[in-house]
Amino acid sequence: MITALGMMSGTSLDGVDAALIETDGERIAAFGDTAFRAFSGNEAAVLHAALGSWQDAPCIPHVARLVQDSHAELARQFPQAQVVGFHGQTLAHDPRGRGTHQAGNGAELARAINRPVVWDFRSEDVRQGGEGAPLVPFFHWACAEWAIGQGHLPAAPVAFLNLGGVGNISWVDPTSASPQTKGACVAFDTGPANAPINDLMRKRLQKSRDDGGALAASGKVDAAILAEFLAHPYFDRPAPKSLDRDQFAGLIAAVDRLSVEDAAATLVAAVSGSVAAGMRWMLAGCTRVLVCGGGRHNAAIMAALTRDLGIPVAPIETVGLDGDMLEAQAFGWMAVRVMRGLPISGPMTTGVPAPVCGGRISHPR
Numbered sequence: 001m002i003t004a005l006g007m008m009s010g011t012s013l014d015g016v017d018a019a020l021i022e023t024d025g026e027r028i029a030a031f032g033d034t035a036f037r038a039f040s041g042n043e044a045a046v047l048h049a050a051l052g053s054w055q056d057a058p059c060i061p062h063v064a065r066l067v068q069d070s071h072a073e074l075a076r077q078f079p080q081a082q083v084v085g086f087h088g089q090t091l092a093h094d095p096r097g098r099g100t101h102q103a104g105n106g107a108e109l110a111r112a113i114n115r116p117v118v119w120d121f122r123s124e125d126v127r128q129g130g131e132g133a134p135l136v137p138f139f140h141w142a143c144a145e146w147a148i149g150q151g152h153l154p155a156a157p158v159a160f161l162n163l164g165g166v167g168n169i170s171w172v173d174p175t176s177a178s179p180q181t182k183g184a185c186v187a188f189d190t191g192p193a194n195a196p197i198n199d200l201m202r203k204r205l206q207k208s209r210d211d212g213g214a215l216a217a218s219g220k221v222d223a224a225i226l227a228e229f230l231a232h233p234y235f236d237r238p239a240p241k242s243l244d245r246d247q248f249a250g251l252i253a254a255v256d257r258l259s260v261e262d263a264a265a266t267l268v269a270a271v272s273g274s275v276a277a278g279m280r281w282m283l284a285g286c287t288r289v290l291v292c293g294g295g296r297h298n299a300a301i302m303a304a305l306t307r308d309l310g311i312p313v314a315p316i317e318t319v320g321l322d323g324d325m326l327e328a329q330a331f332g333w334m335a336v337r338v339m340r341g342l343p344i345s346g347p348m349t350t351g352v353p354a355p356v357c358g359g360r361i362s363h364p365r
Helices: 041-050 060-075 106-113 123-127 137-149 194-205 211-217 223-230 249-257 260-281 299-309 326-339
Strands: 002-009 015-023 028-038 083-094 099-103 117-119 158-163 166-172 185-192 289-292 313-315 360-362
Touching: 002 060, 002 326, 015 060, 015 326, 028 060, 028 137, 028 326, 041 060, 041 083, 060 083, 060 099, 060 106, 083 106, 083 326, 099 123, 106 117, 106 360, 117 326, 137 158, 137 166, 137 185, 137 326, 166 260, 185 260, 194 249, 194 260, 211 260, 211 299, 223 249, 223 260, 249 260, 260 299, 289 299, 299 313
Parallel strands: 002 083, 083 117, 158 289, 289 313
Antiparallel strands: 002 015, 015 028, 083 099, 117 360, 158 166, 166 185
């Protein structure tokens, strides 16, 4: 087993998560310590201004340095880590166009922390014809297997719903031999999640989020805006499929005329409605939906999901997992997989024609 440190800075732009995991890249032996390094207001503003930028944009050297330095600062708190999985900060994602762009250079990070770094997890999948996202489904399969072993889950299909800036869902059958086995996983981005709600709060109230979903709970859903949103052709595309953070920018524009309460309620309904629309792409029924990411702290979102999905919906903590650190843990697990040459994506998770072992490995010297 290898002690790996996974690091993730998501599209919510709140900061960097770091988590230790012991694994051979297949099974999870143990979860370890975690930490979070928040972005300052100025750092978040720099990153927000760079959203949509590609590698050749003038702002990128400064942004990449910010990303690397913030990750290095956190990584130094984990001297026991033998390898670091570094996702970088996604700024743009257009798999059928210019590709995918995560700011931050893993080779420079490896030199800064004097440890091997596995990074650039998405580019090879995109190069081979995949969407490059979502990348966590194989790890979700491993988590389900772990939870069954701990007695927290029955040996049956289950869905993991990650509500970060963008939502993604993984249906997994943990009774399959491996995550790359045909029929073991299907995954896709569901639609917008926290990003439009956070953007609304930032624009209207200079706040980072709707704490607990209190504003949304006091508002009224605009049925016409919701219906127009759910008529978007993306929802009729079969899985797998992926989204850029700002692909539904029109939704924010549409709620501009509403009160902040009604706008928040409508955005929450859009989150839940998009997940419900995606349930048709599951390979078979599932026993429950386990929610991770910041969205599970929004009571209005959780209530809407319970209403719209018609199956048990619960925070991932109910099966002994850490919903705040799951993505960071995933990139630690994936780092070990990449080092062993094992695939991290496949046809039913990103649409790539065959399973792919993406990622680059950089050593300190």
